[in-house]
Amino acid sequence: MLNAQVEPYQRLRENLSQRDRSLREKVMTLEEAASFVQDGMKVGIGGSTMSRTPMAMIWELVRQRRKNLSCSRAITSTDGDILFGSGVSDHIITSWFAQGILWGLSKVMRRHVEQGLARYEEWSHMAVGMRFRAGGMGVPFLPIRSMLGSDVMDQRPEAKQIDCPFTGEKLLLVPALNPDVALIHVQRCDAYGNAQIDGLQFMDIDLALAANRVILTTERIVSNDQIRRAPDQTKIPFFCVDAVVEVPYGSAPHECFGIYEPMLNHMEAYVAKVNSDPVEGMREYLERYFYEPKSWNEYLALIGMEEVLDASQKGRSIYND
Amino acid sequence: MLNAQVEPYQRLRENLSQRDRSLREKVMTLEEAASFVQDGMKVGIGGSTMSRTPMAMIWELVRQRRKNLSCSRAITSTDGDILFGSGVSDHIITSWFAQGILWGLSKVMRRHVEQGLARYEEWSHMAVGMRFRAGGMGVPFLPIRSMLGSDVMDQRPEAKQIDCPFTGEKLLLVPALNPDVALIHVQRCDAYGNAQIDGLQFMDIDLALAANRVILTTERIVSNDQIRRAPDQTKIPFFCVDAVVEVPYGSAPHECFGIYEPMLNHMEAYVAKVNSDPVEGMREYLERYFYEPKSWNEYLALIGMEEVLDASQKGRSIYND
């Protein structure tokens, strides 16, 4: 039985051949970049948990009231709450979904899943990674040795258990995941989209290669000359990238390696608010922080200067040795 | 039909569990490191063509007169000549085998293969890479979309063509390659074996993960503190590594990125010598450059100060911008 979820190779190639992969500047605003994301699309989200979350781009999609996005991410934190709570997404493919291990269960996720308002499709962490990797390699699946024997596997008919044709061993083939669009936040890139990532890279390289469009948000845009001086530091090549948006603190209140740690006071206030009332608390939070601000900088001002500076001081301290 | 070439998972795990993977110093001499390589073993060779070839380690294996090694490498240059010509190896798995594109066919390779003295097992370049990668991932195969329809595939019953269970498409499954030992040369590593690689990394990361033992030769040994200051620059983790040998110019007469370019005068003299007489020329070359020198430094002296300095000047110039 064939699986409709995996893109046939010819369609994958056809989609890619229609993209403009030439060396060209593609700097734009959050508003402009959001046009690559249409209702109902498959959207891959970079970073993991509270790290290098493309929060500014998610913020923009909430403001533009996108609908029915099917999102995928390594591990999902408050970004998942926001996507469900705002109605932007009704389906998240991930390996772990709560606000953070410090805060127990997410009442927002629970409400949406337990009431059948949205789906949380669970794969093991490695399986999510291998699904993006297969997508990035242009193959329909990769074999793994986990999930076997567990109920996680039983819930996933999208994967196929086989007997290895070489060794006879049991293996699980996980299907390629090729999102329509990937949202990725990086420390720096050039105007063409050649991106450098410091520290934890998570699954972002595979995701960028797998997706049919990539929107990069970046703490800063550097010159192409600077990129070319250390080409072995480029982690995502320009021809994978369709939009470059410069957004300082673009992961706030989450962290961006080497630049700022998570803004935990804001996070804690958020968690207290939405877990005490996942409907009304979420509505108020979105109103105040997502819909009302005129700009991303105004959103940062609401988080507060003190918290942003404190997070920055801690973020930079990783290099203090 | 099962394939005896692929290690069953339990043997792979058993072999690895018997290695000492603890954080410990493992600096030794070329002579000592060579003890990890026994006659008849499968040996993976890092670098590609004339770049970051672990030449000093090959030199030592020739001097110790190892036999019947089955070697594998991305692309093979004069290192392959030496391995065949010295009798160290009678089987090379690679994608391309000559001295270099500047010099046409290798008479040494031709003589050994055409006279049935040794085997050159040909896979596509990507297939070699995916075989190491499968080995490094701990899976028995990876799927690829090349080699199909070609005679390269027909010569390789070790690979298996399948119809994809997800899409129905034709795919080739290439078997994992887990060498008994890998020889890898790097710009720098610490005494534990945490290695940094500048510039072209070729297939060395996958190879290091795939092999059951890794011998690292390195231009210099740096402190573990230096490694820990930029952990995202570590390309091979210490627990993959069994021996660390400091050998400046350890790839000569090939290149080491950012440190020296190939020593082309020596290479040209070598090629002229062995291609004019692949038996006697090779014998003389090995005698003079491999067996007679008392040390690696004496070998470098035979290549000559002027050539080594010229290659170094060119090697460093990549950073002159």
Added chain:
Amino acid sequence: MTDTTRYTAAEILAILSARQLKDGQVVFAGVGTPLLAATLAQRLRCPGLTILFEGGVVGAFVEPGKLPPSTNDQRCTKRANMVLGSADVLLLLQRGYVDIGFMGGAQIDQFGNLNSSFIGDPAAPKTRLPGTGGGNDISSLTNMIVAMKHEKRRFVEKVDFITSPGFIRGGTSRAESGLPAGGMFRVITELAIFGFDEKTRRMKVLALNPGVSRENVQDNTGFDLVFDEQIAITEPPTEHELETLRSIDPERMFI
């Protein structure tokens, strides 16, 4: 009687877990008690303990007072030997480079299967839990130590859902499911230390914590426990262990 008022349940859990680790091991640790216990072991007895985090970290030395809020935060990379992709660090488990996986648990059964996905029917769950993260991968691919609170509702005969496999249905069922390597090694709670029978793969009590009786343990467990022939009594936490632990987590994030 031992004076158990000197330490909290979370503290003895971290300390007894730390004692299970050996110098030179390669340990894949989850956040919370596992990270705390691994760091404690590193400071006390095991300077050569290599800690891996699923965010993509090999060989970290987390700073006291700067514990990471998750395994994906930059604090996990402090003085690490290597930082790599998160799928790639999980693949190191699959290849076999890791000696011990070390996790917390929400619900466990007699065969060491862990549930962190669903309470009730997965199709219409009473509670949707956070899910596996790397838990399924870790427990599928290496030898496991689990540190968790001992409550009757957490120690059940059969978990509602196998998120992270232990010995599945016992006997040889784990290997037959396609998991020939690894398996549950130890479970540490504030009451006791558990191993698993070589044959049946049922959980059994190896040692009781100071001041804890067999009945205490059985009363807090939802299935019939096997007791080892010679039950040991665990040495209580030393002052040095407690001081070091508290210095690592002065803000009591996890203790």
Added chain:
Amino acid sequence: MTDTTRYTAAEILAILSARQLKDGQVVFAGVGTPLLAATLAQRLRCPGLTILFEGGVVGAFVEPGKLPPSTNDQRCTKRANMVLGSADVLLLLQRGYVDIGFMGGAQIDQFGNLNSSFIGDPAAPKTRLPGTGGGNDISSLTNMIVAMKHEKRRFVEKVDFITSPGFIRGGTSRAESGLPAGGMFRVITELAIFGFDEKTRRMKVLALNPGVSRENVQDNTGFDLVFDEQIAITEPPTEHELETLRSIDPERMFI
């Protein structure tokens, strides 16, 4: 008559090949004429041409006079946008990021199949050639331009061995072999420019080089050639093209 003494066969090969490339394309180039031609195109008309090398390079600007001796040398990385693993740069072809693969050839047949592995029977070859390198991958996964010397022994009806697949046995046999994407696009020689018939997938002459007749081409070819209905005559190399080419390879490494 054109004055063909102004340039060598290698020079016209490089210049006509360079003309086939378009600004903004992503081109996977082999060393030798392909690298030279791609660099020439970059200098003359296509500053936004992105050159990939199988050593693991994306978007290089090779320096004139510093041509790399292989695609795996550091010279290939000069002013590159990205340097990555060699398997990974080949995977970019498989994913579909590359517009054109650009290689040299030793032996080609009427369906554009290339042989660089064996002359004679592979089991007991008369000559063991160097092999595929990335050639098989490139020709399996993208649209190909091949630049090669035009000799009867190199242009054969059927290659001894298909190292790098063109259209295999013609018609739809390439797709049926599992290669639905890519295929042979152009063959450039010092005599002519060839394309492939849409249906039969047989090689056909699209244009003759200056001073070359149909008979010249046919006489140097080991199979019956198809000629396009309207055969063009290629513009001869300009002085500017020749000067630029010679400035890129002043040591005449490849010309």
